Amino acid sequence: DENDFVWLTDEHHGQFMKFTTDGQLLQTIGAKGQRSDTGVPADDFSSSAWKKVTHGGGPFNLPTDIAFAASGEMFMTDGYGNARVHKFSSDAKYLFSWGEPGNGPGQFNLPHGVWIDRRGRVLVADRENDRVQVFDQDGNLLTIWPTELIGPAFFYVDDDDTVYIPEHNGGMISILTLDGERLARWGDGPINRSCHGIWVDSHHDLYVVQPGEWGRVRRVVKYERQ
Incomplete structure (x- = not known):
């Protein structure tokens, strides 16, 4: 915080x-x-x-x-x-x-x-x-927001009011305005399905929690700002 x-x-x-x-x-x-x-049954902890x-x-x-x-x-x-x-x-x-x-x-x-x-x-x-x-x-x-998103999971909003969203069910990352207008989108679809966490550092580099191969632990992938 x-x-x-x-x-x-x-x-x-x-x-x-x-x-x-x-x-x-x-x-x-x-x-x-x-x-x-x-x-929900008390013993159901499933996703x-x-x-x-x-x-x-x-x-x-x-x-x-x-x-x-x-x-x-x-x-x-x-x-x-x-x-x-x-x-x-x-x-x-x-x-x-x-x-x-x-x-x-x-x-x-x-x-x-x-x-x-x-x-x-x-x-x-x-x-x-x-x-x-x-x-x-x-x-x-x-x-x-009217923008197509496939399972939006989390947000990060930077100091320029740019919104970053990992699309859990689509395996994509979307960048949007605060009014929901998409600025960019990329990803490998099913390969990165289940991407969860997202954050941006002081250099505006992006960190996304993505899955490895199915059955393996998730990983943090860094995207450098160009």
Whole structure:
């Protein structure tokens, strides 16, 4: 975050954990192993559990990502076993949630990544609906980007407001404006299917978490800015 703390999402234990850069645990949000009621069986930790969500629930059920507003308020996507975005105060008090399973406006099928842009909007990667939905910080839907995306997973937005998105189901990387207009796209399709994390360094070089051959661990691939 902006204070140089490292936040990790523990999907299976249903927790968000705050660390110093030398690995000291400072804070944990969420009760370990307690899963909210969403219709997903308690013993289902699979990546396809989202298909069994029958209704939105409270925090958390196999959560996926966290983002911070300028106020310090937190927004968490709860996607693999839920279909909601949760909002917490800057001191980690639960405020409210929004979202239900489905493909209508404001509904989610695996909300996977979240980012707060410079305008204060909440960008949500609605992965299995192949779209990005944009909300205000009260959970009101503002727009849905019209750009074709195949399983958008996460975001990185740089200081120039350029948006980088790994397309999990398409094996592609897209670069877009904050209005969802595509600037570039590349990738090897099925070879890189399941690409997940993405980040950009101070030199504007790009790092993408991509799979190796099936059955092998993922790898981080660096793309240098030309």
